Amino acid sequence: MYSAVGVVVGLQTLWGYSTARSVKIGGTRPISPTMPRPIQATIHTQALAHNLSRCRHYAPDARVWAVVKANAYGHGIERVFDGLRGADGFALLDLAEAQRVRALGWRGPVLLLEGVFELRDLELCSRLDLWHTVHCEQQIDMLAAHKTNVPQRVFLKMNSGMNRLGFRPEQYRSAWTRLNALPQVDEISHMTHFSDADGPKGVAAQMAVFENATRDLPGERTVSNSAGVLRHAGVPAASDWVRPGIAVYGSAPDYPENDAQHWSLLPTMTLEAKIIAVQNLQAGDTVGYGSSFSAEGPMRIGVVACGYADGYPRICPTGTPVLVDGVRSRTVGRVSMDMLSVDLSALPTARPGSSVTLWGRAANGTILGIDEVAAMAGTLSYELMCGLAARVPVVVTE
Numbered sequence: 001m002y003s004a005v006g007v008v009v010g011l012q013t014l015w016g017y018s019t020a021r022s023v024k025i026g027g028t029r030p031i032s033p034t035m036p037r038p039i040q041a042t043i044h045t046q047a048l049a050h051n052l053s054r055c056r057h058y059a060p061d062a063r064v065w066a067v068v069k070a071n072a073y074g075h076g077i078e079r080v081f082d083g084l085r086g087a088d089g090f091a092l093l094d095l096a097e098a099q100r101v102r103a104l105g106w107r108g109p110v111l112l113l114e115g116v117f118e119l120r121d122l123e124l125c126s127r128l129d130l131w132h133t134v135h136c137e138q139q140i141d142m143l144a145a146h147k148t149n150v151p152q153r154v155f156l157k158m159n160s161g162m163n164r165l166g167f168r169p170e171q172y173r174s175a176w177t178r179l180n181a182l183p184q185v186d187e188i189s190h191m192t193h194f195s196d197a198d199g200p201k202g203v204a205a206q207m208a209v210f211e212n213a214t215r216d217l218p219g220e221r222t223v224s225n226s227a228g229v230l231r232h233a234g235v236p237a238a239s240d241w242v243r244p245g246i247a248v249y250g251s252a253p254d255y256p257e258n259d260a261q262h263w264s265l266l267p268t269m270t271l272e273a274k275i276i277a278v279q280n281l282q283a284g285d286t287v288g289y290g291s292s293f294s295a296e297g298p299m300r301i302g303v304v305a306c307g308y309a310d311g312y313p314r315i316c317p318t319g320t321p322v323l324v325d326g327v328r329s330r331t332v333g334r335v336s337m338d339m340l341s342v343d344l345s346a347l348p349t350a351r352p353g354s355s356v357t358l359w360g361r362a363a364n365g366t367i368l369g370i371d372e373v374a375a376m377a378g379t380l381s382y383e384l385m386c387g388l389a390a391r392v393p394v395v396v397t398e
Helices: 011-015 045-058 069-073 095-103 121-128 137-145 169-180 204-214 226-231 370-376 381-386
Strands: 004-008 022-025 039-044 063-067 089-092 110-112 131-134 152-158 185-192 221-224 269-281 299-304 321-324 327-332 340-343 355-361 394-397
Touching: 039 045, 039 355, 045 063, 045 226, 045 394, 069 381, 089 095, 095 110, 095 121, 121 137, 121 152, 131 137, 137 169, 152 169, 152 204, 169 185, 169 204, 185 204, 204 221, 221 226, 321 370, 355 370, 370 381
Parallel strands: 022 394, 039 394, 063 089, 089 110, 110 131, 131 152, 152 185, 185 221
Antiparallel strands: 004 022, 039 269, 269 299, 269 355, 299 340, 321 327, 321 355, 327 340
16 A cells, blocks of 8 residues: 555545545555556656746746646646645636635635636635636626725736637727726736747737737736747746746647657656456457457457546557556557557566556656657647546655
């Protein structure tokens, strides 16, 4: 069993969301024999702190929001908190997440990235001292109707080309003027979000729109997401705050052009399971539902206790990389609900009980980037992280 230095339990009752049980450990992370299935996710606290420091390296003059929306990109807010204490603030989505961060003892800035949804939300913003985004006229109306003796810090968002949230450039100054006239509002900061910071289109056009519309307006500015921080050296200099998200969790925002190693980022989540059976195939034998894989000759395969009900993508094809006891191999056949199969042809010592790393860091230090696995599934690392199933036990390394 684990040598546990602390245990986080019952969070689904406390916070009203479903989560796998979570155990904090130090040192190595053997899969506990008491677990009902030999599968486990590990959250690497030191990697979180390292990745945060890398973001600071690329934006040395800016303060850094650690973005923990979507339950810290599937890692769990409570699990990542120790690794991200070095941030200047936490940016997140809703009031429930804000309450969790405050309950952990954080007394610094907390920003609601989509702002409030109802007038009564502003009461909790006042009570918890939350900063919040204003992206539409209705939110200004709510502030105007809010009865408070403590004015609030808001981030006025511009739609500079993403066309999701925010005021269009020609509407922006009018919105700022309305906010600035309200006694319920203290400082007004300026915000926009890049649509193409990770690609060849870049950020120059959006930055020009943003700078033109905010010229001479007082207040701090925040523009850079992960790709903006890492890829566009001049942009963080224009930000008083930067908002790295996926980079904090060890994934390259511009994969496959660059991988996590290029940016010196470390994996913060490892998903690993064990081989529970071995099959010896002959030429023509098939594997799994639909017989989509046929052996071309004698081969060994291992059946792994991980499937799409654990959060592993069902559409990962034959050839998706895995690490078996830290050695690179591949999946074969279709992914099932509770199992998948891997090629053991070049791994004669692999057997039931051998460890299979689906993404992250193997026990021998070899890394299988989550970006690579996500690409095989035709998706992004964000979806894999956020899709970790509640039934998967989670441990947190110091």
